[in-house]
Amino acid sequence: MVYSNKFQFVVSFFLFMLHLHASTAQNIIGGYWFADSGSPAADINSTLFTHLFCAFADTNPTNFTVTISSSNSAKFSSFTQTVQQKNPSVKTLLSIGGGASNPSTFSAMASQPTSRKSFIDSAIQLARSNNFHGVDIDWEYPSTPSDMQNFGIFSREFRTSLISEARNSGKPILLLSCAVFRSSDYYSLEMPSKAMNDSFDIINVMSYDFHGPNWFPNRTAAPASLNYQTNSGAYQVGGDQGIRSWIAAGVSRRKLAMGIPYYGYAWRLRNGSNNGLYAPANGSAFGGDGSMGYNQIRAFVSQNGARCVYNSTLVTDYCYAGTTWIGYDDVQSVAAKVNYCKNNGLLGHFVWQVASDNNWALSQTGDCQKFLIPFVDT
């Protein structure tokens, strides 16, 4: 009797644990490490991330094989081992492309079966030989109807190749992710959402670069707010709106990761006393595109005694001193966005880029240990 009770207890406890396991899932916290930032991979506090993206590998425009530049090859081949020293369970992905890569190379690659095969086979080979757990596709951006169709074909072929490679090698299947535009349509051209949903494990939505002084010079505005304000004169775009568009297009919430920028943009105010959102401005404060890493923004704040404001309606931070005005995400915005991802049942969030954090203040806001969430697939 006693034995049977114990047995029943063990069985039901086991079933309970199984249920618990099946009904909870960790939110992913992705971080891009940009080799060109100059900050070594060994400096990443990898305990704060579940996935790290090693950026970027390139595509040879002639034969469409994926390559790692000679200046990055040693850093990339040791990346996984390096970041796993602090966090043995962190997953790493080799990221291909990026904002500075030529979109017409991707476009040409995706247009032909032979070039797609060169790209896919070499990407898989490179990921395996450099000990990555996956591949990340960062094509910025598919921008014609044929690009959209070809990206869908490419995505499905990549998935098929991953399945057969895993079967043939006996190794765990590689992860496949992509970094995509803020919304499921690129200036009214629909992305191939169904093929993407069926092919990718993670879809990193670049929910940032909504406003910057080089393309929105005459007023201050939030670079990456979660919400937008109507009748403000600013673009009617926001992170939430973009995520909703991807869900409406048929992408599972549990594939979507929202992007959080570890940078902002600095405008030059026309009048230092008129320093709110949508205040009159005259382009970039410091020349260039006005972008500043979060660590540089915090240094600016302490050196200039800048005033910092969190706007909870839009979900953005900004700070100003003299005639410099910087829109960015501080801990309040990051916390609100991480909660948004959690409350909406998204897979998680990712950040660009880890080296711009300031003593890990932003990354600790999204600490993966704190975000064990109930799994709700809808």
Ligand SMILES: *[C@@H]1O[C@H](CO)[C@@H](O)[C@H](O)[C@H]1NC(C)=O
């Ligand atoms: C890394 O993050 C963990 C978790 O927040 C923290 O305990 C640790 O102090 C951090 N390490 C460094 C070097 O900042």
Ligand SMILES: *[C@@H]1O[C@H](CO)[C@@H](O)[C@H](O)[C@H]1NC(C)=O
């Ligand atoms: C592609 O071109 C590169 C550079 O010319 C070369 O190193 C590589 O071997 C070529 N790969 C294939 C599969 O032809």
Ligand SMILES: *[C@@H]1O[C@H](CO)[C@@H](O)[C@H](O)[C@H]1NC(C)=O
């Ligand atoms: C900004 O203002 C200048 C002159 O005041 C004007 O020429 C320009 O078109 C404006 N730019 C935008 C993007 O509205």
Ligand SMILES: *[C@@H]1O[C@H](CO)[C@@H](O)[C@H](O)[C@H]1NC(C)=O
């Ligand atoms: C998207 O993918 C998920 C998981 O693979 C699947 O359950 C869901 O049915 C897919 N959605 C659509 C619209 O195909």
Ligand SMILES: *[C@@H]1O[C@H](CO)[C@@H](O)[C@H](O)[C@H]1NC(C)=O
């Ligand atoms: C600057 O803005 C303040 C507050 O709106 C206003 O009182 C002041 O007249 C403005 N200065 C100039 C030169 O326009």
Ligand SMILES: *[C@@H]1O[C@H](CO)[C@@H](O)[C@H](O)[C@H]1NC(C)=O
């Ligand atoms: C705006 O900035 C440009 C340089 O970027 C400068 O030439 C111009 O004088 C500025 N306009 C005003 C009104 O400050």
Ligand SMILES: *[C@@H]1O[C@H](CO)[C@@H](O)[C@H](O)[C@H]1NC(C)=O
């Ligand atoms: C946020 O900014 C908008 C636009 O300027 C403003 O209407 C709103 O009152 C602000 N909200 C908070 C909480 O500061």
